[in-house]
Amino acid sequence: MKGKRAPFLILAGLVIAVQLVTTLTGTEFYLTQLIMAALYSIVVIGLCLLMGYAGQISLGHAGFFAIGGYTAATLTTLNLFPYRATFIVRLLEKSGLILSDTNSWGAEILYLSPWLSLVAALLISGSVAFLIGIPVLRLKGHYLAMATLGFGTIVYRIALGSAIFGEADGISDVPGFPLLGGLIIDGSRSQRVFCYYFVWVLVLGLLTLVSNLVDSRSGRALRAIHGNEEAAEAMGVDTSRLKLYLFVLSALFATIAGVFLTHYNGGLGPSEAGVMKSVRYVAIVAVGGMASLWGTLSAGILLNFLSLRGYFGSLDDAVFGSVLIAVMLFAPQGILRHFRPNRSAEEKAQKKKSEKSQPQTEKEKSHGAP
Amino acid sequence: MSWELIVQYIFSGVTSGIIYAIVAIGFNIIYNTTGIINFAQGEFLMLGGMIAVSLAAVLPLPLAILLSVLITAAVGGFVQIACIRWLKNPNVLQMIIITIGLSILLREVALHVWDEKVRSLPYFTGTAVSSIKILGAYVSPQVLWVLGVCSGAVLLLNAFFGHTLTGRAMRACSANPLAATLCGINEKNMVTLSFVISAAIGALAGCVISPIAQTHYECGTPLAIKGFTVAILGGLGNSTGAVVAGILLGLIEAFSISVLPMAYKDIIAISILLAVLFFRPTGLFVRRELGALKEF
Numbered sequence: 001m002k003g004k005r006a007p008f009l010i011l012a013g014l015v016i017a018v019q020l021v022t023t024l025t026g027t028e029f030y031l032t033q034l035i036m037a038a039l040y041s042i043v044v045i046g047l048c049l050l051m052g053y054a055g056q057i058s059l060g061h062a063g064f065f066a067i068g069g070y071t072a073a074t075l076t077t078l079n080l081f082p083y084r085a086t087f088i089v090r091l092l093e094k095s096g097l098i099l100s101d102t103n104s105w106g107a108e109i110l111y112l113s114p115w116l117s118l119v120a121a122l123l124i125s126g127s128v129a130f131l132i133g134i135p136v137l138r139l140k141g142h143y144l145a146m147a148t149l150g151f152g153t154i155v156y157r158i159a160l161g162s163a164i165f166g167e168a169d170g171i172s173d174v175p176g177f178p179l180l181g182g183l184i185i186d187g188s189r190s191q192r193v194f195c196y197y198f199v200w201v202l203v204l205g206l207l208t209l210v211s212n213l214v215d216s217r218s219g220r221a222l223r224a225i226h227g228n229e230e231a232a233e234a235m236g237v238d239t240s241r242l243k244l245y246l247f248v249l250s251a252l253f254a255t256i257a258g259v260f261l262t263h264y265n266g267g268l269g270p271s272e273a274g275v276m277k278s279v280r281y282v283a284i285v286a287v288g289g290m291a292s293l294w295g296t297l298s299a300g301i302l303l304n305f306l307s308l309r310g311y312f313g314s315l316d317d318a319v320f321g322s323v324l325i326a327v328m329l330f331a332p333q334g335i336l337r338h339f340r341p342n343r344s345a346e347e348k349a350q351k352k353k354s355e356k357s358q359p360q361t362e363k364e365k366s367h368g369a370p
Numbered sequence: 371m372s373w374e375l376i377v378q379y380i381f382s383g384v385t386s387g388i389i390y391a392i393v394a395i396g397f398n399i400i401y402n403t404t405g406i407i408n409f410a411q412g413e414f415l416m417l418g419g420m421i422a423v424s425l426a427a428v429l430p431l432p433l434a435i436l437l438s439v440l441i442t443a444a445v446g447g448f449v450q451i452a453c454i455r456w457l458k459n460p461n462v463l464q465m466i467i468i469t470i471g472l473s474i475l476l477r478e479v480a481l482h483v484w485d486e487k488v489r490s491l492p493y494f495t496g497t498a499v500s501s502i503k504i505l506g507a508y509v510s511p512q513v514l515w516v517l518g519v520c521s522g523a524v525l526l527l528n529a530f531f532g533h534t535l536t537g538r539a540m541r542a543c544s545a546n547p548l549a550a551t552l553c554g555i556n557e558k559n560m561v562t563l564s565f566v567i568s569a570a571i572g573a574l575a576g577c578v579i580s581p582i583a584q585t586h587y588e589c590g591t592p593l594a595i596k597g598f599t600v601a602i603l604g605g606l607g608n609s610t611g612a613v614v615a616g617i618l619l620g621l622i623e624a625f626s627i628s629v630l631p632m633a634y635k636d637i638i639a640i641s642i643l644l645a646v647l648f649f650r651p652t653g654l655f656v657r658r659e660l661g662a663l664k665e666f
Contacts, residue, residue, distance in 0.1 A: 057463055059470075135648035141462040142407040146598055147647050150640040153595060157640075161633030275591065279470055286467055314482075321474030325453060328468045 004211075007294055008204060015200045019193060031196045032187075033308040034301070038199045039261045041300030042206060044284045045293060046253025049210055051282070052291030053219065054246050055226035056137060057145050059278045060152035064125050064251040066159060066273030068258025071121035072114065073171040073268060074164065080110040092116075101175065114177040114263060121259050122252055129251035130244065137243045149275065156273040170269030177263035185263050195264065202260070203297075206253065211293060218242060226291070276317060283324045289333055377507035379624045385513045387620020388520040389583075392575040393597025394604060394612035395527065396568040402544040402607050403564040406465045410449070410473035411572060412594030413480075418442045418573025419585030420480055423489045431492065439573045446569025449476075450562050473590070480587040491580040498581075512581050519578045523571055524613055531609075540564060544607070592636060599643035605653025615654060 022028045043065055050056050080098060083089045089110070092098045097113045136147045159165045166172075176186025183194050213219055224232035225239050233239050262268045271277070284303055288296030303323070306312060312319045393411060400408045418438050425434035449472055454460070460468075493500075494515045501508040531537040542550040543560045551557050576585065583589070600619055604611025619639060626638050646653070 051463075055463070057466060135644075139647060139651065142466060143602075143647055143651060145409075145466045146407070146595075146602075147644060150595070150643050150647075154637055154640050157634065157637050161631065276474075279474065282467065282470075315478070317474055318478035318482075321471045321478060324467055324471035325475065328464050328471065329453060329457070332464055 008208065012200075012204065015197075019196060023193070028192060030309075031192050033305050035192075035195050035199050035264060036261060036308055037301050037304035038203050039257045039264070040281075040304045041284075041297055042203060042257040043254045044281050044288075044296050044300040045203075045206060045210060046250030047281050048285045048288065048290070048293055048296040049214070049253075050246055050250040051285050052289075052296070053214060053222045053226060054243055056243060056247070057282065058148045058247070058250070059145050059275070059282065060148035060150075060155070061250070061254050061281050062273050062275070062277035063152040063155035064129060064254035065258040065261075065277070066155050066268070066270075067125045067128060068121045068255030069262040069268040069272055070159060070165055070171070070258075071124055072117045072259040072262050073174045075112045075117035075120060076114050076175055076263075077171055077173060078111060080112070081108060084110060099175070099178070103173075111175060114175065114259075118177075118256075118259050121255050125251055125255035126248055129248045133244045133247040137240065137247060149278070152273065152275055152278050156270060156275070159270040159273050165270070168270060170267060172267035174262055174265075174267050176266075177260065185260060187264055187266055199260070202256075206256075207293065207297065214293070222246065223291075276320075279324070280320050283320045283327075286327050287323055374506040377505045379628070380621065381504070381507055381509050381513060383621035383624030384617055385516055385582075385620070386623065387617035388517055388613070389575060389579055389593070389616075390596045390600040390619055391604075391613045391616030392520050392523065392571060393593050394601035394616060395524065395609050396572045396575075397597055397601040398607050398609055398612060399527075399568040399571070400564050401601075403540050404561050405544070406462070406469070407598070408565070408568070409466065409469040409594065410476055410590075411568065411597060412590030412592070413473050413476035414442055414446060414569045414572030414590075415576035415579075415593055416480060416585060416587065416590035417445060417476060417569075418576030419491070419580040419589070420484055420489070420576075420587070421573075422577045423491055423580065423585060424484070426491055431494065435491075435574075435577045438577060439570050442573035442576075443566045443570035445476075446572075447562055447566040450565035454565075455558055455562060473594070477587055477590065484587065486587060488584050488586045489580075490584045491577060493581045494578075510582065512578075516578050516582070520575065523574060524609065527567075527571070528609065536563070595636075595643070596639050599639050599646075602643060602646055602651070603654055608653065611653060 018034065019031065022030050043061055047058060047061050050058055080089050084093075089098065092112070093110070097116050098110050099113055100108060100110050103109050132151055136144065136151070139147055159170075160168060176184035176188075176191075178184050179198070183198075184191055185195055185198060214222075221232065221237040221242055224235065224237055225242065229239055258268075258272070284300045285296050287303070288294075288299040303320075307316055307319070393415065396411045396414065397407060400406065400411075421441050422434050422438035425437055429437070453468055453472060454465075457464075493510075493512050496511045498510075501510055502514070503509075531541055539550065539555045540560045540563065542553065542555055543557050547557050550560075596619065600612055600616040603615035603619065604613070619642065622642070623635055623638060627635060630638070
């Protein structure tokens with residue numbers, strides 16, 4: 001048990017150390033990109049669960065991210081002031097679910113509490129994932145990839161083509177997300193250190209959740225699905241239900257990231273729903289080694305941080321494309337695996353085994369080929 | 371809706387339909403020899419158009435198009451040799467990710483070699499404003515070029531796969547790679563050849579549609595999604611099915627514009643794709659028993 005906790009403690013230590021170093025050296029601006037990178041890696045952790053453990057690809061996760069972001073942005077930028085007299089608005093105001101503020105012209109505006117919109121976003125995204133997941137997860141391979149890509153494209157087109165979502169401009173002036181005691185998730189300087197810690201606590205919490213899930217009975221069932229779906233089914237694993245739960249869960253992860261990043265940035269545009277974003281998430285999971293939560297997290301933080309700081313310049317997409325190809329060609333098990341001595345010994349043992357059973361698989365192949 | 375308007379819609383639907391069919395056939399050629407879907411298929415159209423536009427500045431148009439088709443075919447062969455040919459037993463997920471990576475790289479290369487501007491080839495005959503009156507509708511001569519070249523390409527491909535030794539060898543690889551190898555067919559070369567041919571077909575289509583649809587470094591992906599829809603609708607690997615399905619989708623899209631806003635045009639195609647995947651993944655024209663043998 002002690003060994004399991006060690007990476008969490010190391011990560012927590014690193015998070016605190018980075019904050020102290022940046023504050024002491026006056027380079028706190030790095031925290032901004034670290035906050036955003038951490039939020040993006042929440043999406044990737046969810047996707048890692050789906051791709052690495054259940055073996056199902058999704059090229060539509062930017063769609064769920066955007067559903068979260070757009071729901072939060074639309075609901076919290078809707079001015080309810082003209083409807084103040086109506087019963088529902090009065091009721092919500094009494095129960096503290098409506099906040100008021102003044103806009104840049106000094107007029108009073110009323111808007112829904114971001115807490116309410118977070119719940120709405122999770123509900124909407126969760127039900128969409130559930131409804132889409134039932135038919136989509138029956139597909140495999142290319143068909144699954146194309147169907148999820150299609151879903152992502154539909155979300156993108158709707159965001160781009162609807163006036164309520166601001167078309168190509170997206171939505172701006174999204175208010176901050178208020179937490180207890182006057183602390184707010186937004187892009188202001190005074191809240192930066194707080195936001196940094198909040199986001200990392202969120203990441204650590206979700207990671208704990210996921211790593212417990214992976215080691216549980218359902219986690220083992222999931223890996224069985226990845227290994228061989230038919231065999232898992234024969235052993236009594238309800239594969240379709242587990243896959244669906246996991247799909248919804250990973251969609252919710254993307255939604256949470258979308259909601260908080262939108263509040264942090266104060267807005268979002270349709271490019272967040274674009275295919276390129278989904279491909280990026282897949283690329284990061286691939287670099288991390290598909291079924292490695294810590295590998296995925298490190299790859300997610302590193303690549304997103306470099307990309308957000310603008311180190312790749314106009315080659316941003318090209319970097320992700322090359323990374324995808326290079327990893328798949330030279331290290332399909334992920335980069336980290338090449339640096340872990342005990343892991344490579346394990347692989348060697350596996351290789352020997354597979355070499356021994358080679359003639360049999362060869363026979364099977366010729367028999368089973370269409 | 372007046373008669374002339376209906377004819378106009380039919381022409382525009384058939385034109386985009388035949389383009390989708392060509393993209394779908396590009397998917398089919400590679401799928402037939404390897405069983406993989408090449409997500410970079412749309413980028414071959416884009417490359418074909420881009421190269422032809424650049425060459426047309428210094429060369430006569432037919433020569434520019436011919437050279438562009440040859441260059442794109444070489445690029446298709448090159449990416450296959452560099453990124454796919456030497457892999458041992460790659461799994462499907464790996465192939466999907468590699469071809470997606472290739473599509474991003476080709477697009478980024480195009481962005482950096484050229485730029486983000488929209489380009490187009492000159493009209494093959496006449497100009498942008500010239501039109502021919504057919505059955506009361508006004509049709510650009512370029513539309514006839516698109517229809518002619520694409521149908522010609524489909525017929526040629528059918529003849530190639532049906533009646534030449536190489537074409538039949540490629541089909542043998544798709545039916546049973548091991549048996550084909552035992553018969554002395556070099557399977558790896560056939561797979562490379564399938565990438566070359568589908569890149570060439572894509573480039574040709576990219577050239578003929580350039581005057582009316584414009585060429586842009588990002589124009590490949592939407593075409594690829596439509597092409598995939600059509601390939602699925604017609605049944606993966608079935609070229610005749612792809613032509614029928616392509617025209618069907620083109621017509622549905624053309625008529626949908628009269629009811630729905632333009633911005634939602636792509637949503638219709640993708641919804642059809644999703645519906646077919648969910649309810650009839652074998653495609654519209656394949657008997658169910660036959661389809662049950664395939665894996666989805």
